[in-house]
Amino acid sequence: MKRRFGNKNRVWLGIVLLMIFLISIPFFATDYWITLLTLILIFTVYAAGWNLFSGLTGYTNFGLAWFIGSGGYVSSLLIADYNFFWLFAWPIGALFTSIVSIGVGYILLRIKGVYFAISMVALTEGTRELFGTEYLTPITHGGKGVPFIAGIKLPTLYWAILVLAFLTLMICYRIFSSKYGLRLLAIREDEQAAETLGIHTTRDKILAFVLSAFMVGLAGAIHFTYQNYIDPSFAFSIHLTLTPIVMTLFGGVGTVFGPVIGATLFTFIHEILWAELTLLYMAIFGGILMVLILFFPQGLLGWMKERGILPRIRKI
């Protein structure tokens, strides 16, 4: 008992030291490293958000880009057209995404399995095409996109996304080791059985869906502020859905730190591949995805747990 307590303290000390290091980075690192870390953190939130909903409930969300795009679009348009301060525009974008996703979840989460995945793809594709049509051009500026300047410095942006990533992981940790997390896992294993046991499956699924939408929407808003530009074909692209999924699969689905490991590693891989093999970049990603599904369906953390490198525990 005493030993475990000591271990826990040491883990906390490690986290605090890591946070202090990460917070102090803008004071000595070059812009290149800050940019890289910002991207890692953005994709950590995307992957953790995807994992929070899909990893626990087993409903594959193939419309993550829809969260990203709507959060990004609302905040970008507020900044570009209505001169909002970025600090206010971001939460409004995230809130908009989560409020809409209450409705979306209420309607679409009745659809199960593959059909849910397809309906989310349809929603994303449909929104992308709709944003590019002439009917919505007065609001969305059409397919050519919206360039804007938010007037935020890189270190500030970095700290903002660092706080968001930290909070996201804390929330994930709390949920994964809570009764609510167990209820979601029960839904993943057998939804009918879970319902018979008295779990309010619809409510629990929608809650996870909306939480995921809020985090991912907020990260999306920050992502496009960082890019100073948004257009429908990137904001709602398959690329933005795929990358966090690959990251999560690599790290381990349904684990707290899997997405972090995946996001860190794949952002570095991205840096190298993008510089060396720009044209084949997506093909390599697709190939990695296939190999992961065929040979390592458990992900890195799951593989380490199987080999006994990490303990197989889930504390409630």
Added chain:
Amino acid sequence: MLDFLEILIRGLMLGSVYALVGMGLTLVWGVVGIVNIAHGEFVMLGAYFAFWAFSLLHINPLFSIALSIPVFFFAGVVIHRRITERLIKEHELSALILTFGMSILIWNLAQFLWTNTYRSVPYLTGNFPFMGLVFGKSKTVSFGLAFLITTAIFLFLRYSKWGKAIRATSQNSEVALVCGINTMKMRMLTFGMGIGLAGAAGAIISLQWVIFPQMGGSYISKAFAIVVLGGLGNIHGALAGGLIIGILEALVTQYLSAKMAQIIPSVIILIILLLRPTGLFKK
């Protein structure tokens, strides 16, 4: 009135090709149990197959359409044996993610090898008048070919021994296995047929539309809409669904805009899944 009739016919011709794409997807999904997101990429490969056969080897496109069926059939058989058969017993979502990866791998490779240039097969261009209406030559030929292939698939599944075995596998794989049907072989055959249909559809598409590496995306969304409309594994439903989507697309393109027509598949998928998740038609 004549205009309206012309739009309807244009939609029907369009829909017959879409139905071909959708039939391949629904067959594989219904019988093998694998949702092949890379289906649209095989359509793209089929189109490039016809294009290269025409521009490099000067093979008549009509002949390369016929040739594309066996070529893609065998490609499908190999892919299934090597890759997708491993996932039969897994959760259906792993196959979904795998084929998603395959789709990206294929289009990006195509982009790398053949660049993003828009290409087309200049064959059977021009129109001909018939009973006061004007028809595109290539569209009419495409319609005829799609009709021919569809009929062949119907007859094969209805009357041939293998067709019956495939249907049995689709209805209940375990009972079919007990009855002495080699279900693994049937799944392989069906996957091959699905990819063969995609390849043939792509070769037909190359006659009338532009070819580019990312064209698969628009066909896969239509194919999904067709499967959802017609009901999973329902070949007749897929034909009807394809025609419906073709006609809707022609009407929306005419009366709203070409960009709005791109939204149809998404809207149909969402509406049908919410209202009648089993599809519009009885099996």
